[in-house]
Amino acid sequence: MIALDFGAVLVEWPALLRGAAFTLGLTAISAVLGVGLGVACGWARAHGPAWLRTIVGVYVELIRNTPFIVQLFFIFFGLPSLGVKLTPEIASVIAMVVNLGAYAAEIARAGIEGTPRGQIEAARSLAMSEAQVFLRVVLPPALGRVWPAMTSQIVIVMLGSAVCGQIAAQELSYAANLIQSRNFRAFEAFIVATAIYLALSIVVRQTLHWIGPKWIFGRMPQSR
Template sequence: MQIELDFAAVLSQWPLLAKGVAWTLGLTAISALLGGLAGVGCAWVRTQGAAWSRTLVGVYVELFRNTPFIVQLFFIFFGLPAMSVKLTPEWASVIAMVLNLGAYASEIVRAGIQATPAGHIEAAYSLALTRMQTFVWVVLPPALQRVWPALVSQIIIVMLGSAVCGQISTEELSFAANLIQSRNFRAFEAFIVATVIYLLLSGIVRWALNQLGQRFIFGGGHG
C-alpha cells in the first residue's frame, strides 16, 4: 500500500497556520510575563512572607502542580460560568496558562532564592537596604541566573501545553491544524506540519528567552 503525501494541501492554508502561530506566541508571551511575575511574587511569599500567606500560596502551588493542565483549563472555562463568571476562550486560556506557569515558576525561583549565600543578605542589610530592596537588587538577579534554564524550559512546556487550548476553540496552532485537516482530510500532513512548527517555535522561543535573560535580567550581557 502506497501512501501519497500532499503537503501542498496543508501549506496552501498558510493564513490559518500563521494565525495559529500568532495566537500560540501571543499566549506564550503573556503567560511568560505574568506567570513569571506571579512565580517571583509567590517565591518571595514562600521564603519571607507571613505564615498565613505561605500556607495560602502553598495550597495554590500544590493545586496547580498536581492537577492536569487540561482540567484546570476546563474548570476555568466550563466551571466558572456556574459561578456567573463567563470568559471567552482566549481569556480562559490566558488565565489557565498564567496560573499554571506561576505555580511551577514559584518553586523554580524559590530554589534559586534559597541558594543565595547568607553573607550577601547580611552585607545588604549592613548597607541599610530594606528587605524588599535586598530581595530585588541582591537576591533576585543571581537567583534568576541560577534557575533561568529551568524557567525557560518550563515556559516552553507551557507553550506546548497551549495546544489543548484548541479544545475550547482558542485559535492557536493545534486548532488551526485540526481545522485544516477537517477541510481537506489530510490529517497526517496537517499534524506533521504542526509538529515541525512547534519544534521551530520551541527553538526560537528558547533562544529569545536566553538572550533576554543574559542582556536584561541578570547579566547585562555577561551570561
C-alpha cells in the same frame, strides 16, 4: 501505498501563520505574568509569614498535581456557573498563567534560597530596605541561577497551549485541526503543526536565553 499531499496543507499557510502567532502571543503574555506570579510565590514560600506560605503551598500543590486541561476546563466551563464568563482567549491566558506560576514558584524558590546569607546581611548593612535587598541583591542572581529551568518551563507551557484549541482558542493546534477538517489530510496537517511547534520551541528557548542575561537579571556576578 499512501500518497502524502503536504501541498494541500501548506496552501493554508495563512491559517497556520495566524495560529503560530496566536500561540506566541499567548506564550509571551503568560510568560511575563506567570514568571511574575512565580517569583512572588517563590518569595512567599521562602520568606513569607506562615499563613502566606500555607496558602501558596496549597496553590502550588493543587496546580502541580492536576492536569492542565482540567484547569483550563474549570476556568472556561466551570466559572460561568458562578457568573464569571470568559472568552476562550482570556480563559487560555488565565489558565496558562496559573499553571506556569505554580511551577515557576518552585523554580524561583530554589534560586532565592540559594542566595548566601552573608550577601543579604551586607546589603542590609548598607541601610537598604527589605524590598531593595530582594529586588537588587537577591532576585537578579537568583533568576540567573535558575533561568535555564525557568526557560524550559515556559517552553513546556507553550507546548501545553495546544489544548487551548479545545475551547476554540485559535492557536496552532486549532488551525491544524481546522485544516484537516477541510481537506481530510490529518496526517500531513499534524506533521506540519509538529514541525512548527518544534521551530517555535527552538526560537522561544534561544530568545529567552538571550533576553535573560541582557534584560531580566542583567550581567550581575552570580553567586556560587
